[in-house]
Amino acid sequence: MVFSSNPLALSVPEPAFESWLRDSGYLDILDHRTSSAADTSAATSISTVTPASGLFVSLFSHLATLISLFTLNPFSKLTADDFSGDTPSWSHSFFGFCGSYSFPSSPSQARLRVHENIKRYARNYAYLFIVFFACTLYKMPLALVGLISCLALWDFFKYFSDRWGLDEYPITRQCLLRLAQCATAVILVYSNVQLALFCALSVSYAGMIVHAAFRKLAPAKQPSVVRGR
Numbered sequence: 001m002v003f004s005s006n007p008l009a010l011s012v013p014e015p016a017f018e019s020w021l022r023d024s025g026y027l028d029i030l031d032h033r034t035s036s037a038a039d040t041s042a043a044t045s046i047s048t049v050t051p052a053s054g055l056f057v058s059l060f061s062h063l064a065t066l067i068s069l070f071t072l073n074p075f076s077k078l079t080a081d082d083f084s085g086d087t088p089s090w091s092h093s094f095f096g097f098c099g100s101y102s103f104p105s106s107p108s109q110a111r112l113r114v115h116e117n118i119k120r121y122a123r124n125y126a127y128l129f130i131v132f133f134a135c136t137l138y139k140m141p142l143a144l145v146g147l148i149s150c151l152a153l154w155d156f157f158k159y160f161s162d163r164w165g166l167d168e169y170p171i172t173r174q175c176l177l178r179l180a181q182c183a184t185a186v187i188l189v190y191s192n193v194q195l196a197l198f199c200a201l202s203v204s205y206a207g208m209i210v211h212a213a214f215r216k217l218a219p220a221k222q223p224s225v226v227r228g229r
Contacts, residue, residue, distance in 0.1 A: 061106075068107035069114065069209050077115045082122040094124045101214045110213045117212035125208045132207075133200035146191020150184050 088094055104110035118125065137144040157180050160166075166173040188194060 062103065065104050065107050065110050069110055069213055072111050072114065074114050074118050074209060074212065077119055078122060079119075082119050083126065085123070087123040087127070088121055090124065094121055096215065100216050102216055104213055113215065113217060114209065114212040116217055117215050118208065121212070125204070128207065129200060129204040132204045133197065136196045136200045140192060140196050142191045143193045143196040146187050146193050149187050149191075150193075153180060153183060153187070 104113060137147065157176065161173065161176075166176065
């Protein structure tokens with residue numbers, strides 16, 4: 001039996017207690033428990049080997065944790081409801097303080113942080129992707145011109161379709177629609193819009209994974225304010 005300082009953990013199995021912590025919103029406690037268990041296991045393993053071997057084991061453990069970040073599906077627990085709430089504060093909640101970050105002690109803790117932080121900061125990550133995509137378009141003017149041209153093309157198609165009443169001529173409308181789709185594909189490929197989108201996705205995905213894995217689930221401690229009498 002695993003003993004815990006929390007009396008609830010004494011009456012329920014360990015997996016059930018961790019599930020209750022997750023469902024009840026006590027993610028900071030769950031994050032601390034995962035970190036403590038991993039640190040205890042690592043200390044036990046290192047104490048049985050030489051200092052040089054212990055350093056190698058520690059480096060290998062950190063490397064395995066980093067590799068595990070690229071083998072998980074970070075969006076497995078993400079739902080549409082995660083985008084419907086308010087955007088968490090950028091300063092105090094999303095970025096936090098220096099004590100808000102730590103290296104994940106194990107792949108399980110990294111997986112826990114990634115899944116929960118992506119759910120919590122889904123709107124922040126979405127805004128960051130928009131910013132990265134806008135910066136990429138700024139660095140690639142041809143892609144920006146191509147994207148604007150595609151939007152203008154479909155706006156013209158909708159305008160003339162309503163003006164000429166193309167709904168009454170389905171065959172003609174279908175032919176013009178296919179022609180507009182082909183023109184859009186040519187413009188996107190020629191202007192490298194897909195490359196700009198790929199760059200923005202790559203940078204935002206890497207930043208999201210790193211932030212979600214290193215961002216503690218525990219709330220950052222607010223600095224104490226000393227008031228003079």
